[in-house]
Amino acid sequence: MANVTLAPTPANDIRRFGRVALVHDWLAAYAGSEKVVEQILQLFPHADLYSVVDFFPEAQRDVLGGKRAHTSFIQHLPRARKSFRHYLPLMPLAIEQFDLSGYDLVISSNHAVAKGVLTGPHQVHVSYVHSPIRYAWDLQHQYLAEAGMQRGMKSWIVRLLLHYMRIWDHRTAHGVDAFVANSAFVGRRIRKAYGSDATVVYPPVDVERFELSTEREDFYLIASRMVPYKRIPLLVEAFAAMPSRRLVVIGDGTDFARAKACATPNVTLLGYQPDAALVDYMQRARAFVFAAEEDFGISVVEAQACGTPVIALGRGGVREIVVESQDPERATGLFFGEQTVASIVDAVERFEQSPPFRADVCRRNALRFTKERFKREFLGVVERAVEASRVPADPAPEIRRWRSA
Template sequence: MANVTLASNLANDPRRFGRVALVHEWLVTYAGSEKVVEQILQLFPQADLYSVVDFFPESQRGVLGGRHATTSFIQHLPRARKSFRSYLPLMPLAIEQFDLSSYDLVISSSHAVAKGVLTGPHQVHVSYVHSPIRYAWDLQHQYLSEAGLQRGAKSWIARALLHYMRIWDQRTAHGVDAYVANSAFVGRRIRKAYGSDATVIYPPVNVERFELCEQHQDFYLIASRMVPYKRIPLIVEAFAAMPSRRLVVIGDGVDFARVKACATPNVTILGYQPDDVLVDYMQRARAFVVAAEEDFGISVVEAQACGTPVIALGRGGSREIVVDSPDPERGTGLFFAEQSVASIVDAVERFERQPPLKAEVCRRNAMRFSEERFKHEFLAVVERAMDAEKGFTEVPAVARRWHSA
């Protein structure tokens, strides 16, 4: 804790970092990327905040230090509050309109366009990348399929817009001085999309707020937004094929009707639940089930912080969070290979056959992802970037002698 307090004091020293701007895509809900913003603002409390739109709930604005972001013209367009994502083609233009020329350090929290802000050679730009624009890069075909845009005129318009987004995204990649990836999985995406290496710093998770529970009940749990890539209906279908296994589903979203249609008597669908209810179920569950290819997976960490093992798809960020081992002294869960009913069923049955995994081992693994660790590692990257900029812009001694001669 002492290291983090010292780090915060250093970050708040204007002589060390000068004026600081923090740029985030959009401020609408308090989710994973906003938790990163919260921690960066705690680390740099003097920072000014910028966002394409800011519709953040006033009741939760304390996590932003009470700030209201400087916003773009999209904030004032028709139906922006409910449909701001439909203005994605305008967001590259919007993000470039922020005048950040007076700042010494610019930090972007980016999963779409934030890293594209304009900075000059005298400024340092550190970008924390949650992911390159998924729907414009490796997941384009998946998103077009889920949106029903595989054929026809609308499909070609969408493909042209995504092509434009890729060109813009790759071109603006050169304006970043230091990339930070939220997982090694995303780091590989950054390398493929931008041709740059990234330092991996896992997102901050408030693991301390979860209590260890060693007495788990006889039900499995999935808690997630019900959007297509999360594959919640697939998990429900798998448990429908295992009538002796109970599943509790918490969450809401566009796939809610599909999830409800798949449910059988052994599946309980609770819909959206407040945080205290979610944590209670997470602590009591036999295991937490995840079928999405996650960039990281904060809920996977939170489940383990409760002492709850995780059954997850063996791709993406989950591979960096879950220890797949039947050894109770090491293991915190297990992986399944495919997004299929058969693969999930096989994983659950393997989990039932192996020795019980220890709650304290799961929690110890989760402690690797604390907020304190995030602050310490992120500040170290910023300091290195600032030192590198000073070394680059400082006139070498030989050159000074030549000019003075």
């Protein structure tokens, strides 16, 4: 891989890979999966971009190289800009309408339907999977409970739709030549959902924008969207049970009111904060607290890039980021086992009694997840998939089966 050019010119890119299409589920905000798209477009600057809808903020479109996506019919349906997710049952049909037959290499960035594009035997399809559709697979029951749809006719209609979504999602996995998972945790999901192995390439994190800080103040920090699976109200309840421990919460969302109702005087809810303020709090916090079962956990990497240790739920992709160890040369935080107040309180008390975590060790651990590392490893997967497609298949097994029949 020493000869890999991380930002090939369009001419070199076309010569190596031919025509390239990049397919993303939907473009509506600049979040974790869109940062992956940004880096892939830097690797393949001549790629054509496809998405079910494209309502990406115009002020941030430069991260897409100024590109606008080819979109589906859902782009033009009523109230699509604000409620396009309500058209999820139509998205398998929509993604299949993209005619990609003229491309040599198809890359999909998938957490819903993008990998379902139709490709032929002459094409190479590499799919970077942020997660198989969570609400259709292992997290179906959790999502139904959070939406209050555990019983009744509406619940059964949704369950039926998710059943057919699983059938479609599994079938379309056969059109992928190489799966890439954003964590080993997601790799195991891919194995269970699609029966396929995946190469792990951790997502890119802009660790360079976070400076190492060794100065700590006496507060714990949460920075997250306030949606149910992030469990922010639970963390607030836990710190309400520890009145001597100060907690600062940054973020907004549907669970903000619930979190505020649980808050006690030692808990400060700041709501949305600009990026500079977020970085400042991360650099000063005693520890970063994280209670979600995430596919990866970019904010956990960002906190460690500031030299801040992490107290996290010991499930999901975060176990591949935080290092729990007795060795001070390796330790970057510790885990709690359950999403309960008692488990979180116990973890904070263990953290208080632990030897100080070294900021330089936390920073060094975060540097495993740079943008340059992502580009190098992802390009390697693509190159191997393209090379494998050029090797003629061995006809001997087919001949033997034909003769034995």
